[in-house]
Amino acid sequence: MAANPQDLTRTSRRRFLQAAGAATAAALTIGFEWSVAGRRAMAAGAVPATGETSFAPNAFVRIGSDDSVTIIAKHVEMGQGSYTGIATILAEELDADWSKVRVESAPADAKRYANLAFGMQGTGGSSAMANSWNQLREAGAKGRAVLLAAAAQQWQVPVSELRAERGVVHGPGGRHASFGALVATASTLPLPATVALKDPSQFKLIGQTIARVDAAAKSNGTAQFTIDFSLPGMLVALLQRPPLFGATVKSLDASAAQAIPGVVKVVQVPAGVAVIATGFWAAKRGRDALQVQWDETQAEKRSSAAIVAQYRDLADQPAASARKDGDAHRAIAGATKKISATYEFPYLAHAPMEPLDAVVKLSSDHCEIWAGDQFQTIDQANAARAAGLEPAQVSIHTLYAGGSFGRRANSYSDYIVEAVSIAKAHGAGTPIKLQWTREDDIHGGLYRPLYVHKLEAGLDEHGALSGWRHVIVGQSIMGGTAFDAMVKDGIDPTSVEGAANLPYAVPNVQVDLATTKTGVPVLWWRVVGSSHTAFAVESFIDEVAHAADQDPYEFRRNLLEQEPRMRAVLDLAAEKSGWSSAPLPAGRGRGIAVAEAFNTYVAQVAEVTVGADGKVKVDRVVCAVDCGTPINPDIITAQMEGGIGFGLGAILYGEISLKDGRVEQNNFDGYRVLRMHEMPKVEVHIVASTLPPTGVGEPGVAPIGPAVANALFAATGKRVQTLPFARGGFA
Amino acid sequence: MTTSFVLNGKATHLDADPTMPLLWAVRELAGLTGTKFGCGVAQCGACTVHLDGQPIRSCVTPLAAVAGKRITTIEGLHGKPATAVQAAWVKLQVPQCGYCQSGQIMSATALLTKNAAPTDADIDDAMRGNICRCGTYVRIRAAIHAAAASLEA
Numbered sequence: 077m078a079a080n081p082q083d084l085t086r087t088s089r090r091r092f093l094q095a096a097g098a099a100t101a102a103a104l105t106i107g108f109e110w111s112v113a114g115r116r117a118m119a120a121g122a123v124p125a126t127g128e129t130s131f132a133p134n135a136f137v138r139i140g141s142d143d144s145v146t147i148i149a150k151h152v153e154m155g156q157g158s159y160t161g162i163a164t165i166l167a168e169e170l171d172a173d174w175s176k177v178r179v180e181s182a183p184a185d186a187k188r189y190a191n192l193a194f195g196m197q198g199t200g201g202s203s204a205m206a207n208s209w210n211q212l213r214e215a216g217a218k219g220r221a222v223l224l225a226a227a228a229q230q231w232q233v234p235v236s237e238l239r240a241e242r243g244v245v246h247g248p249g250g251r252h253a254s255f256g257a258l259v260a261t262a263s264t265l266p267l268p269a270t271v272a273l274k275d276p277s278q279f280k281l282i283g284q285t286i287a288r289v290d291a292a293a294k295s296n297g298t299a300q301f302t303i304d305f306s307l308p309g310m311l312v313a314l315l316q317r318p319p320l321f322g323a324t325v326k327s328l329d330a331s332a333a334q335a336i337p338g339v340v341k342v343v344q345v346p347a348g349v350a351v352i353a354t355g356f357w358a359a360k361r362g363r364d365a366l367q368v369q370w371d372e373t374q375a376e377k378r379s380s381a382a383i384v385a386q387y388r389d390l391a392d393q394p395a396a397s398a399r400k401d402g403d404a405h406r407a408i409a410g411a412t413k414k415i416s417a418t419y420e421f422p423y424l425a426h427a428p429m430e431p432l433d434a435v436v437k438l439s440s441d442h443c444e445i446w447a448g449d450q451f452q453t454i455d456q457a458n459a460a461r462a463a464g465l466e467p468a469q470v471s472i473h474t475l476y477a478g479g480s481f482g483r484r485a486n487s488y489s490d491y492i493v494e495a496v497s498i499a500k501a502h503g504a505g506t507p508i509k510l511q512w513t514r515e516d517d518i519h520g521g522l523y524r525p526l527y528v529h530k531l532e533a534g535l536d537e538h539g540a541l542s543g544w545r546h547v548i549v550g551q552s553i554m555g556g557t558a559f560d561a562m563v564k565d566g567i568d569p570t571s572v573e574g575a576a577n578l579p580y581a582v583p584n585v586q587v588d589l590a591t592t593k594t595g596v597p598v599l600w601w602r603v604v605g606s607s608h609t610a611f612a613v614e615s616f617i618d619e620v621a622h623a624a625d626q627d628p629y630e631f632r633r634n635l636l637e638q639e640p641r642m643r644a645v646l647d648l649a650a651e652k653s654g655w656s657s658a659p660l661p662a663g664r665g666r667g668i669a670v671a672e673a674f675n676t677y678v679a680q681v682a683e684v685t686v687g688a689d690g691k692v693k694v695d696r697v698v699c700a701v702d703c704g705t706p707i708n709p710d711i712i713t714a715q716m717e718g719g720i721g722f723g724l725g726a727i728l729y730g731e732i733s734l735k736d737g738r739v740e741q742n743n744f745d746g747y748r749v750l751r752m753h754e755m756p757k758v759e760v761h762i763v764a765s766t767l768p769p770t771g772v773g774e775p776g777v778a779p780i781g782p783a784v785a786n787a788l789f790a791a792t793g794k795r796v797q798t799l800p801f802a803r804g805g806f807a
Numbered sequence: 808m809t810t811s812f813v814l815n816g817k818a819t820h821l822d823a824d825p826t827m828p829l830l831w832a833v834r835e836l837a838g839l840t841g842t843k844f845g846c847g848v849a850q851c852g853a854c855t856v857h858l859d860g861q862p863i864r865s866c867v868t869p870l871a872a873v874a875g876k877r878i879t880t881i882e883g884l885h886g887k888p889a890t891a892v893q894a895a896w897v898k899l900q901v902p903q904c905g906y907c908q909s910g911q912i913m914s915a916t917a918l919l920t921k922n923a924a925p926t927d928a929d930i931d932d933a934m935r936g937n938i939c940r941c942g943t944y945v946r947i948r949a950a951i952h953a954a955a956a957s958l959e960a
């Protein structure tokens with residue numbers, strides 16, 4: 077495990093691929109291409125009413141005789157810009173006219189549309205660009221090669237005399253033909269086995285700020301989310317779930333609910349009691365009128381405080397080893413100066429703006445699903461199980477998702493299975509829309525786990541960091557799920573990522589993990605492990621730097637000689653923020669933090685003002701990011717801005733707390749998220765690179781918490797070790 | 808019971824439970840789905856529409872309360888401030904997931920209609936009731952300033 081801890085994250089991804097592949101038995105086809113017959117079939121299936129033909133060289137693009145270029149996105153668009161990024165990569169190598177490009181979501185089909193990082197169809201781990209990069213470049217380049225070959229055949233000239241530019245093939249003597257004019261011929265030609273990709277210097281779209289394909293529809297109300305989708309005869313269902321995790325229905329009196337006008341049926345399903353009605357309001361009134369007695373004997377009845385107390389005890393017990401270099405115990409025991417800290421992280425809800433929802437149409441041999449689906453292959457399998465069908469009998473239409481932050485990617489397919497089971501219980505092939513309310517979402521579990529981290533460090537007589545010990549206590553996200561095979565030797569990599577791969581050069585390092593069990597269901601939450609490990613590591617290294625009487629930026633930098641990309645973003649953020657300039661006036665402070673997540677490196681410097689009431693206001697954040705080749709700088713910038721806003725809300729206010737097993741928050745009043753007046757100014761600097769691209773949807777979240785906590789310390793001398801800040805009166 | 812009001816300039820008569828929030832009447836009965844459900848308790852602003860030009864939270868406004876009133880949703884938004892706001896939203900690439908943006912645009916348009924040159928503090932006041940989980944606040948602020956500038960020009 078510790079053989080190459082720096083590579084832990086990458087190793088994890090590979091294992092994830094194998095585990096997920098095994099779990100779903102998904103066949104993996106890289107660069108799926110249509111045969112000529114297949115292409116004809118595909119084109120025929122796509123013939124518009126006008127009788128136009130089209131050319132589909134592979135599963136990712138279809139070119140119409142009207143010059144339209146339809147790019148098929150295998151990743152959900154949930155705000156991260158995947159549609160635009162996917163289209164950009166493919167259109168670049170195709171030399172398409174960007175104004176003719178449209179994006180369509182791929183059907184659920186793991187054979188054609190697997191995430192190559194997972195071995196199944198799904199979006200997550202900031203992997204959309206990274207796994208699509210070669211696949212879609214090749215798909216575009218092969219399409220272009222066939223279009224060129226078609227022109228060569230039509231004009232009887234060598235391909236070498238042709239070039240494609242913005243949707244047009246140009247030949248000798250000013251001859252030219254639009255892609256659309258070539259599709260009929262192209263459809264009959266073989267695809268090349270191999271194709272040369274562009275040198276980055278030839279890129280025309282990649283690296284440019286291209287407008288998002290969804291910006292206009294999302295600015296005029298026409299973008300269609302699941303909540304907006306309806307079918308003739310469709311009914312709306314709300315589900316009453318247990319008040320405690322693990323409780324079950326003991327008895328049900330639905331008579332009052334059934335008396336509400338508009339309520340059609342009340343059905344009991346494995347997840348609870350569903351009220352099916354003609355619309356949301358009737359379903360809501362019906363659900364409010366339900367009389368359900370719950371059996372709570374198997375339910376989780378502890379309070380958060382009791383769980384934290386247990387975790388604090390466990391932090392002092394022996395645990396599974398995630399990394400062991402040298403002898404951290406001895407180094408710390410013999411240190412000239414010892415530093416220690418214990419951090420507490422609460423459960424967190426994802427709270428995407430669109431509460432979970434799915435539309436299901438179920439017949440005896442087919443289940444059709446419309447959702448902002450993030451885990452198509454798993455959802456297909458789970459829906460099939462709930463419906464009593466085979467996965468191949470389940471089709472999924474992936475719509476825009478109104479945010480997710482990980483919530484829609486879960487191996488239980490909770491909201492999908494609920495919708496299917498309700499549709500099945502109702503019967504008669506009636507389409508059902510299951511709609512969660514915000515309270516359902518806040519109470520609904522699958523939270524970012526609660527964790528306790530205990531850290532100890534030792535400085536030797538020269539002030540050098542000689543030992544580092546880190547113990548993490550909390551639930552496993554993957555254990556006991558379809559991803560269980562990812563857990564090796566008691567280590568769930570998502571519990572320790574960002575900690576076991578500590579980037580700093582320390583001779584003696586020990587990172588341990590105590591995995592706990594509670595009745596609270598948990599899940600990955602934007603930036604996964606680094607949503608807590610980055611806070612612990614980057615707050616603690618800051619404490620250590622101060623204990624060593626060194627500048628926290630210089631201290632980090634000196635320990636990052638072996639991590640050039642991390643050091644470069646740290647330097648860039650320090651430089652652009654004016655780290656070394658005059659100190660801020662009293663009551664203000666600067667803090668710095670750096671993190672790697674999903675192979676993207678982000679450093680942030682936060683500037684804060686602390687009011688007389690002790691509450692922190694974040695004024696400015698300077699962010700440096702290295703995500704390899706920047707495909708769309710404006711989307712990268714937007715993701716950093718958004719990640720900072722999302723992360724900031726969580727560290728200042730975010731907390732799901734249990735009181736005797738009951739979630740104490742209900743809605744956005746109790747579960748506070750960041751609002752407009754709390755958003756700092758953000759400046760984003762992107763490192764120029766020609767390395768393969770990595771993701772940006774999540775990594776920007778990692779450093780903001782510790783950067784702000786370190787800034788608070790700079791301003792006040794106080795350290796925040798219990799999150800959220802609001803707990804200690806700091807927000 | 809029938810409630811009559813003007814929806815996006817059109818006389819509208821909806822036969823529905825008068826306690827039904829305007830949000831669901833607009834979405835499910837009038838079929839205008841641009842207005843979104845985010846919280847149901849006037850905490851997030853995704854459901855913001857205009858009642859006689861003022862921004863209101865349609866998720867807590869009973870249908871009965873809008874009898875005889877003029878309601879404007881994102882679908883019926885028009886006029887110079889609205890056009891400027893929507894153009895700025897696209898130009899500055901504000902939306903990410905986009906789900907809250909109808910509400911954001913309704914609030915921003917109402918702000919610019921009564922205050923052609925809002926300060927950052929004015930924007931904070933007018934927009935703090937609209938949550939964006941994607942964290943597009945930096946761009947929302949910039950887009951409101953850009954829209955104001957374009958109206959001045």
